[in-house]
Amino acid sequence: MIIGAAVATVWFWVPLAILVIAVSSIPSIIGFLLAAVVFVYLMRGVDRVERVRSEAVFGMQIPVPSRKISGYKGFQRWAHQLLLDVSSVRFWKSAAHHYLRMTYDLLAGGLALALLAFAFLGPAAALAVQRSDEDAGLRFLSPPPAFVLAFVALAAAVAILIFAPALDAKIDRWLLTASPTAELQREVSALSQARQGAVSSAQTERHRIERDLHDSVQPRLVSLAMTIGLAQTKLDSDPAAAATLIAEAHDDVKAALAELRNVVRGIAPTILADRGLDAALSAVVQRTETSGVPTTLDIHLPDRLPDEVEACAYFVVAEALTNVARHAEATQAVVTVRADEASGTLHVSVFDDGRGGAQIDTGEDSTGLRGLAERVRAARGTFDVSSPATGPTIVTAVLPCAS
Template identity: 45%
Template sequence: MPAGPAPVPRPDAPRPDAPRPRFLVGMASVLVSGLLSITWLWISLTVLVTGIASLPAVLSGLLLLVPWVLVMRAAAAFERRRARAVHGVDVVVPSRRVARGTGFGAALQNLGLDVISWQFWRSVLHHHITMIVGFFPSLVLYVGLWGAWTAAELAIMAPDAQLGSWRPGALVLALGAVLCLAIALGSLAAGVLAERGLARVMLPSSDDGLRQEVQELSVRRQGAVDAAEQERLRIERDLHDGVQPRLVALAMTLGMARSRIEKDPAGAAELVDEAHDEAKAVITDLRQLARGIHPAVLTDRGLDPALSALAARSPVPVGLTVAVPGRLGREQEAVAYFVVSEALTNVAKHAGASHVRVDVTLAGPADRPGAAGSSPRLPGSPAPTALRVRIEDDGRGGAHVRRDGVSTGLAGLTDRVRATGGHLVVSSPAGGPTILDATIPASAPSTPAREPAGAHDPAPDDSAKETHR
């Protein structure tokens, strides 16, 4: 019998690797929160208020606020681990925007991005409310234990003790001890439930992760739409400004030859030869246009030979290094190819550079900061890899991403890279150098089957052949 479809798990069904709550450990966790509420809670609030109040004094409050933010980062990570290990709450690491650079300046920028993010302040609020929630059950526990101990001691050591005008007796004292103990343990159990519910409400869960993933996919979709629009405009411009006028000239030449074929055969033959040469030039233009859509050498031989062909055709000397073993996905290779192609075209037209350096490497786990931040990784998900493309030239600099409808090359590249979930960073101060750094999420390299050579190119004339190096 054919196998039926795989059962679809219910949304509320626990995952096989879902954490399990531990009630006794949760009681200890509430006691820890209560202890922190009378120590660290007031220290944290004092540092925060003092740092904010000291900001007008030549920003001296930063000396307090910067360490406080770093400590709050560690506290947020601690609360996520405690919620997962103790209370069985399936939390994820929230999305976080990071600076696209390195060094001390990027570290300060990361702190600033944390301070202006809602996720950071939600984790700070959760950390402090958890301490406040732990304070009251801990207080009731200590008072209840004291009352139970006192009543039990009286029941054993002084059963005939008189409290004012009332003599409760040993049985009443024993019942009072049991009641105080029950109230103490009940308050601690209520604290566990309150702490667990607070973690479920305020910490980022798998649902938040899915929402962030949907938001990132929306950003990617918009990037794909923008990239497709840019590509359509480029093809339309190339056809209108390049191929179409030459085809019109070719048709006019053939029309003139047809009108002269009887009266002036020699002149008609010259026009036919001219039309033949023009037809071969149009074929070359069409080949260039087809190569701009998706080059055949990229499909047939991979990224390294395709980029080598680009470097060989560049009028500016190019130093190329491709450290990518095997083949990547078609989309990743195409985006990397067009990033290098557009960058070399811009360098040749505008940079005035004497040398270009192109490095293509396969990096480790990819950080994917974008407009909406990097998406949270669910527990057990594999770490992605990233294809990094870095182009540096020694030109005059001054390149910027513009969307003014005139110079849209870098904007199109940004949209192409954004559609893959990656990002493109352009650094081009006046006077140079100009550095384009693209990070493209990619899967592990493989060796897919090759398509027949020339499957994407029109059949060329012998004089229009291209040599790939």
Template identity: 40%
Template sequence: MTSQIATPPPATAVKPPYRLFLTILHLAAVGALGGFIFAALGGLLGTGIGLLFAAGIGLVLLVGLVYALFGVGWFEIARVGALYRTPIAPLHWRRRDRPGFGGWLRSLGRQAIDGRMWRALANFAITAILGVVVIRLFTAIVWSAIIAFAPLTDAEAIVGPFGGGGIPVVWAPLVAILGIAASVAGMIGLALLHRTLSLAIVVRSRETELTEQVRASSAQREGAVRAADVERTRIERDLHDGVQPRLVSVGMTLGLAQQKIDDDPASAKELIAEAHTSTKAAITELRQLARGIHASVLDDRGLDAALSALAGRSHIPVSLDVRMDGRCSREAEAAVYFSIAESLTNAAKHSRASEARVTVRIREGNTLWARVEDNGMGGAQVQPGGGLDGIANRILAAGGTFRLDSPHGGPTSLEVNVPCAS
């Protein structure tokens, strides 16, 4: 006979009655504070519009309004996710797609019209309205509990919970019971309504999530294709402009040495020595080219060691600051490594920089973040087929983000974010 042992529920499981009680508390809290919050937001809007042309004060207030709306939206999404134990992606500020003040202004504008933020604000407003009703229902419960003892007094009639005509004392106990039952039922109904509305408004539908995944997958695939094209073009250019001419020169030098080996052995030896030197240089270039395709030390010893070797080979001094707890996926580390390598190459070749700084961290959300900054003359731009275009495509293919800030006069900074599990 086989015995079966019942598995206890997880410690994090919460019973529905307790969840309803938490929802009612949330409604009451938001109902009590929502009016003040919306009054403050309305005050910012009105004052900002009124002072729009007063030395730019109105613009500052309107910018603050966007940040305040973002804060409320972020709080609402976090609140709903924590209340119903539903995995909801937090609200993130729109990233810059351009460097400098113009990029920040564009991100501010995109955030001001962000649909997800406004859905969260709408849900917060609905919650505040439901919360006000919950507070009134709680007042009705308190009133009902008090009038239940009305027959013990000398009063002939009592006032209703929301004003109005008097109620005979003889009916007070029955009215109290009905009032408590109706108020509790109303609170439970509002809690259930809040759950339905919140999950419908704040949580994205499965269809929307699949659409976003398809769009992200398409973007990653396009980035991978473009990155492969850029890499192939770079390899062809390095072979054509570097190794190939040197090997041709070696062949010609050996041919001349072969012709002079009988008549002028001394000159032939010099030519052979020259060909030997050129051959070693070609081997070095091939090794560098192979290292540019794949860094074996990256697999063997990790990103920290690979970057240390990269900084040691750099033509300009590099200050390296790498703090990583553990390893990321091979694809993520490779994308960040080659982005840093290309950035240092650009800094040495084009920016006239005298030093560079590389910072690498694993940030919250299991994201590999890196920043490369040099003190060069700036003005770097993403050109189709160029090194920066290759970085952008490689990072996009890994599911990450890329940001370049390079004003004229410098400095130039490049930041990349790649999911560790890409």
């Protein structure tokens, strides 16, 4: 309470002055925009500070309300995010909380200070006035009432400093927590996005399977059928040539089986279900090293995760390393998988030092990173790609894994 009152005497005017400048600068669009941006960032920082203070003082662990995130890129994303923040209830509740807390601390702290000053100085003043010369014309309470009022003032000041923080805590609960309606809307929005991500992910996966079958397995089977047909025509007239063709057909069958296994592995890897995420990612890393890119796996999982979380993490790593092997021209790659038990999330990142420029394609027939983004969104996680033109590239996914 005392620190809040002391800070409020100086800080109270800073955000208010910026807001006044913004409003008064409306005729000058540039001045208004600059002041408004400064005010928004200031209030966002204040919100974080107030939550840290509330946790440190009261230990209430107030959950942070959801914040709408812009889906645009670049400068448009920054401007749209500012607009979303300003138009959100959370932003103005945070600003109202900050000023209400400062005003309350200033009034309560100032009153307690005034009462303490009277409690210690009042009796001394009464005694001094009593002993002064009557010709001085000084008037004050007589010592007995002054001592009684000083005791009352001291008790009132102590009561304020003891019981006033209870209202502080109520203000925090009132304005820092999200309303049930807002949380329900957030949950409905999250479920809707997860459903859309699941539908898009399924469609993208179907396109991938069709592409793999059409580009690899189907031509291999057509070639196999033609080779067997030629062998049948030469079986009677040229047995040696027929035997050669049959041997080629046998090689084609083995190659087709290998390609089918790759397709099946992309749908549901058996090793993932049997031995878990650690063993499955080790196999993926080994395949990447075989392709010529040294890869390090850093994984820490205290226990098995839900099947859908393991599958999503597996495909994020597998697809990212496939892109590294095919397109990145990298000299090394690092896969990091960490389970954060405190937040109940799984953090997955794939780093490579190759050329950058990777981005999530939004075309209808695109797969790869877009498919991963949709798969992660279906799992109600977050997906991000950082890939400047000169590299390096970092693919990151955060998946909720609390059972």
